[in-house]
Amino acid sequence: MLIVLIIGCVVLVLATIFVTALVASYAQLERRVEQLSSADERSVPIELTTQPAAVPTGVGGASGRAAHDLSGITLGGDARTIATVGVEHTTLLAFLSSGCRTCGRFWETLRSEGPPSIGPTTRLVVLTKGPDEESPTDLRRVADGVDFIMTTEAWHDFEIPGTPFFVLVDGPTGRVAGEGTALGWDEVRNLVALGLGDASILTGVDTSAMKPSSDAERESMVDQILMDAGIFPGDPSLYPLDADAANHED
């Protein structure tokens, strides 16, 4: 009887330890789930996908080869220059042709949906060769409202191997930050995200509100509004009365 009682006590102790460990484990798991669910969406790791393309895709850095400004004509026959060097933004040059089948996918999206979203600091410019090699009438149907230039010269300047081909130019340095081909705008977004190191281009989550520069911009805007209203730095109305002064006035 005593042996049975002892065995029963041992089993009870083991069961208690087991249940305690289980509860502790569950609590830990719950804490971890809470941490993950309360974490900011931006902390979710982004997988940058790379898909096979017809021409090898390369991504250069700011030390890439020198870029060039663009000079050509618009579809309406207007003379046009586009600055890519010495500007504050990056420029994505999309070298397309009306004759290549893969380019058809890009033209179709431009026609039906307009320019794709490639980030707030990147400007998309679509280029074809000059009117001696392309038909402006055909292109007008698919490129209306797009930043567009016909320039055979740029194809030589950037040594474009074929179409479609994309070149990302870093404006401040005037250098090529990435280049390659793609089968769709999603791949182009990948190229831009890799070239700029900005995953928000893929996720659509704008992190600019987190950056200190936005504080400076906001401050500058407020300064401007105040000065337009005739309130300049040092104006007494900018400073509330301190407690002592308020007490004296009382």
Next chain:
Amino acid sequence: MATTLRAHGIRAELPNGWEGRITQLAPVMPTNAPLQRAGAAVQTEITRPFAHFANMALPPNTNAFGGGAVEQLGAEHALICLIEYSHECVGTALFSKHRLPRKLAPRDFNRRGLQRIIPGQAGSQTFLTEAGRPFCLYVVAGSYLRLGTLTRQINAVLRGIHVDPVAS
């Protein structure tokens, strides 16, 4: 690295960071049906060229006086519009006073001298005759407070603009 832009008898050598467009809109055929039915002589519109120069990305469909672009001007940006008028304006009081200015001063700008008032911006408007052609030069500075820096950049562009006597 400067770029050169040339069309319609206007040539511009643009400094680094600036871009431009020289446009002449296609004439629009009048569609006034009652007039046409009455057999009245309806003349086709005569359009004149205009040019835009900016140290920012010029939107594809910018109006002659910068509509569509001025809304996007940052504090460090400027837009220069050179709009040709009808040759009938040559010799009139408004256009006879000036030639194309090569140097603008901050005092030439006014916060109310804008086609569209946008807080913080300032504009300058000059009616002129250059090479026998009447123009309006309309310049918008993105920030009134930065006119010192911006006018230096604007003047570098103005110095590089050349107008031929007859549109080619």
